[in-house]
Amino acid sequence: MAAITNFLSKPPLSLSNTPKLSPPCLHSSFLVPFVTKEVKPLAAKLGTGRTHFMTKATAAPGTKKPVNDEKVQKIHSVEEFDEALKTAKNKLVVVEYAASHSYHSSQIYPFMVELSRTCNDVDFLLVMADESGKTRELCKREKIEKVPHFSFYKSLEKIHEEKGITQDKLMGDVLYYGDNHSAVVQLHLREDVEKLIDDHKADHKLIVLDVGLKHCGPCVKVYPTVIKLSRQMSDTVVFARMNGDENDSCMQFLKDMDVVEVPTFLFIRDGKICGRYVGSGKGELIGEILRYQGVRVTY
Template sequence: MASITHCTNFICKLPIPPSISTHPKFLPLHSLRPSLPNFHTKSKIHSHRLHKRVFITKATAAPPSGAEAAKKKDERVQRVHSIEEFDEALQSAKDKLVVVEYATSDDSESIEIYPFLVDLSRTCNDVKFLLVMGDESEKTRELCKREKVDKVPHFTFYKSKEKIHEEEAIAPDTLVGDVLYYGDNHSAVVQLHNREDVEKLIEDHKVDHKLIVLDVGLKHCGPCVKVYPTVIKLSRQMSDTVVFARMNGDENDSCMQFLKDMEVIQVPTFLFIRDGKIDGRYVGSGKGELIGEILRYQGVRVTY
């Protein structure tokens, strides 16, 4: 498979075959033709922090400074102490998102980021949060070794016991964006998993003539993650007139085929659909530009 050639803070660019125009026509869904090769991306969000610490060798049961106080206020961040406890936690989560922070007791960045994990645990009831202290004991060091974690703070994301994403030394806003992007099952954004889901959504809104804003992205696309909190916020504010939906093109073959049919060559791409036809599209992660485009397709005059 071909891979994404370049990923910036604005878009992830996909290979463009010679037969594809960089400005594809906006056509009814049924008339678009497959024209892009399959692709896969390993691009990830770049960390805002560069200094990470290797796990120390001594064993200590002390949690990060400041984390214990937060833990007393909220017990939703589960502390795990061994491989057995870790595997049991993943098993019990079933298909929920599981976010794991690997930390050490004397690492300043681990201390700084933990309170944000606690805050997320209070508001994201559909996500399970775990804490592993890598320097706590020989058992936790064995767990870190098995999971190939040797630097902290390190975050891994699991669904159905499968690791779907991981980050090192990330800033709080990136952590929040990741949790919303990979674990969003409670917002007004409709999650689409195949072409049939898209067709049903379009059919459901032919009667009310609502504008459908379809966010097309990839699992590990940094700009897609960056703009998604804005999509969630807009879905709540504009629920009376606009339907927001999302699809990750690399989720399965059906989603990948949909990207081909829609001639999506860069992500995130937002398709504006009304009455079964694509009225237009916006490519990029600019929050202001996205809002402006949505308003424009709603018939609101927008000046830049």
């Protein structure tokens, strides 16, 4: 969990506050298996003038057909890179910096290709660092020293980067920073929260509000689970998300709700907070949601 410091001691508005609940003995696994995390130095290779190119993803052992990576744009120069970011506008852009000699670049790339097929609201780019002098120049400008390296951009601004990454972490980052395709309601102002609550007073649906911060590791970690649950429980539960550091209105809402650690999940029904869960445990979160739906959970 990540702590939020210097919060006001102001009590919540008309919504009641409850302490952190004990985690239930319920577990779930949604993410793909881990791959070994390792990064390779580029310094020894970028100046060699090697001409090996990765035009297609390297297939995993036992794979019969090559990976079709047509949705991943290959970048060969600074000019192409800048134009790709400009063309994307406010869409999330995920850039992988790889190298032909890097085993781990070849292992993570097919997974990025799979994401490119399902995440139509995200642009995926590939830069082969040792392809040419132009790509080495781009890596130097972007201060890329090891591969695989992933950078995330929105509106021409770099918002996140990972120097070494696993499949589940990459998937979590893409979902967290490029979420325009899930059933999770995105809240950007305090007024958005109030409207959401008013909209669901009549149907008495449980609202699960995921409160976090933009660059909070545990918030990113649990978010794929939130997306999965939002699709599976859409008939009975409304899932929403707010990043407290998005603007002053969001941060004030966190203070008013006495949120001091993230991620915090607020459970709201009929305009009142009926409970909260602080943490990123997938099983514990599922158990708390079920409990507030009236399902008996054994502790």
